Amino acid sequence: MDRFGSLNAFIQAAETRSFTAAGQKLGVSSSAISKAVARLEERLGVRLFHRSTRTVTLTPEGALFLERCRRIFCEIEAAELELSQTQGTPRGKLRVSLPLVGMLMMPTLGAFMRAWPDIELDLDFTDRVVDVIEEGFDAVVRTGEVSDSRLMTRTLGTFRYKLVGSPAYLAEHGTPETPADLSTHRGLRHLYPSTGKIEDWPLHGTDGPAPADIRTATVASTIEPLIDLAEQGIGLACLPDFAIRNQLAEGTLVSVLDDTVRHSGTFRILWPSSRHLSPKLRAFVDFMSENLFRAG
Template identity: 70%
Template sequence: MDSLGALNVFVQAAETRSFTATGRQLGVSSSAVGKSVARLEERLGVRLFHRSTRAITLTPEGQMFLERCRRIFSEMEAAELELSQTRAHPAGILRVSLPLVGMLMMPTVSAFLEAWPEIELDLDFSDRLVDVIEEGYDAVIRTGEPSDSRLMTRRLGTFRFRLVGSPAYFGRHGTPETPAELVRHRCLHHRYPTTGKLEEWLVVDENGTRIEDLPRAAVSNAIEPLLHMAEQGRGIACLPDFAVRSLCRQNRLVSVLDDAVKNTGAFRILWPSSRHLSPKLRVFVDFMADTLFAERE
């Protein structure tokens, strides 16, 4: 058990790149962490970290040892999970990263918390590309196709985009009957926060020709301000259907030119392939897949 404790200290230090941060996580001093790592290095006969006054980094031997330690702890986790599968009520902390648009998933997330009250969700909202394994997430939800071979994935569902504006806006400016008429309207655009590029409106006319050079009344790197501006009659926005569904049902927004909009997307949940799907993660994945896109107009 002492050896496992030393391995745990090493793994924590490798992931935080800091003896001080590791000490805070484990409730010990930074010097105790350093001494534990030094004893481990002495026993192994290799240097595991390069040390400087500002940071620590893994040596090649340390990187190799880290992967082996992760497999050891993964096997221990798997053994524990096999014993816990019989538990009727999955419980514990589930750390999940969601995109910023994930704020609009909160009704589904809230319903999950009601269904599984013994699971504590630790949610992080960000559009940056997170390293699921290095940053210690149980899972991440993102759009697009997966590119990390270390991760398992499951599609939660697909969505399409809709052009929406308020009844008051269309009352003042008229409702566009053809895609070409959009060039005479106030358009509210979304800018990707990670790249700074505008999200394209894939709107085509009856001949399949794409409508380009649409006006810009406002640009935002988050969807919530676009929703607000559209509802307040400031223009037309191109937004995911799940984000506007409720407002359309309440007639606070109106959808136009549905057949002309070709933007689509998909959400996926990803988790480390080295880890077994724990009961708490399994019920979260199943719940999101069954519920997130269940309601369609």
């Protein structure tokens, strides 16, 4: 057997705990399985099985190697399935979890639904940490770093925060030139619903971080109300640029203190590594990455 065949022989022997049963599944003799495993052990320099006259059991090294081998074969099967489906039309239900700020992605999501009418989106908006695999999501969209080794990931785009106010508000209260100037202004603040804490504004002065000394006019657990109140001239808000792209372009909001707001983030889409990138998921990933943060 070649190297690939030796790995397959090892997996079958590990799962059946029998060289004979493994040989029957692969259509070869138990002796062939035994020799393939022996050659694999010699090449790796470790013992993979404890052998007895009635059964074989994995050594600790064998158990570790089995987990990796299963991943390899799973990826091969996924690649074959993915290639076999490349000509198929993306269709079916796609269950996706998005953060609460994902409500601001609705124009892009609506465009996706028009482009792929055979895909049914099941959208769950929440800021809690979801278990992608256990809760049965096809994918999740989140910010921050990825720490779950069970998940594959692709970057959708990056964003920056901007401190903004309406032209009318700035005309009445003045345009702040330094973070210290915010003490005479009114703040529209975001409240984390999961912790009840108010989100800090990422401001920096010449000497380092400069916490915003500003009177809070209102707090909200989602940012849509903050956008609306800022446009109404109620106060200043610190918001992700993708959420206020149209307002900035139309001039209903104006950014201030651009040199002092130093924070950026990345949106990523994640899906189970054990699951192939199906046509419907590939269509969603490609569309979101191409359109969500497109300029203009």
